[in-house]
Amino acid sequence: xxxxxxxxxxxxxxxxxxxxxxxxxxxxxxxxxxxxxxxxxxxxxxxxxxxxxxxxxxxxxxxxxxxxxxxxxxxxxxxxxxxxxxxxxxxxxxxxxxxxxxxxxxxxxxxxxxxxxxxxxxxxxxxxxxxxxxxxxxxxxxxxxxxxxxxxxxxxxxxxxxxxxxxxxxxxxxxxx
Numbered sequence: 116x117x118x119x120x121x122x123x124x125x126x127x128x129x130x131x132x133x134x135x136x137x138x139x140x141x142x143x144x145x146x147x148x149x150x151x152x153x154x155x156x157x158x159x160x161x162x163x164x165x166x167x168x169x170x171x172x173x174x175x176x177x178x179x180x181x182x183x184x185x186x187x188x189x190x191x192x193x194x195x196x197x198x199x200x201x202x203x204x205x206x207x208x209x210x211x212x213x214x215x216x217x218x219x220x221x222x223x224x225x226x227x228x229x230x231x232x233x234x235x236x237x238x239x240x241x242x243x244x245x246x247x248x249x250x251x252x253x254x255x256x257x258x259x260x261x262x263x264x265x266x267x268x269x270x271x272x273x274x275x276x277x278x279x280x281x282x283x284x285x286x287x288x289x290x291x292x
Contacts, residue, residue, distance in 0.1 A: 167198040177204035185216035192220040193227030200231040207242040225256035
């Protein structure tokens, strides 16, 4: 069983390296970003992974790559921005280009960017506002992107056994039910 797992793991690692090399070679050979991304998708690579690979290989072309990827798959705009940010794209460029490609997904894009690089929230907010996104949408999206729990979130109480009969101690107080 372990041998099969190792063979499968090595095979997947080699396959992903080939896909990465393909998008890189497609872009180096002068193909458009859209065609290079389409070729990667045809080879079985997700748009998110293809974008991340392309941004890693050509960080100076990150804006062009992100724009094309979001234009191709606007429903995945947030995921594309997150993958791009973790692959070396400047977050303000990623946010700006993604919003240009899919303005209706601005809230998702901003929230995803804040999740990816929360310490750059101010730059993300500025990039979105410079793309004429409603400040209310930006504020809601940045709040949604933060992983800070709400003070009004329901609190999970421990199972104390109350209602099942018997004596149940709870924080030093015994109750009989």
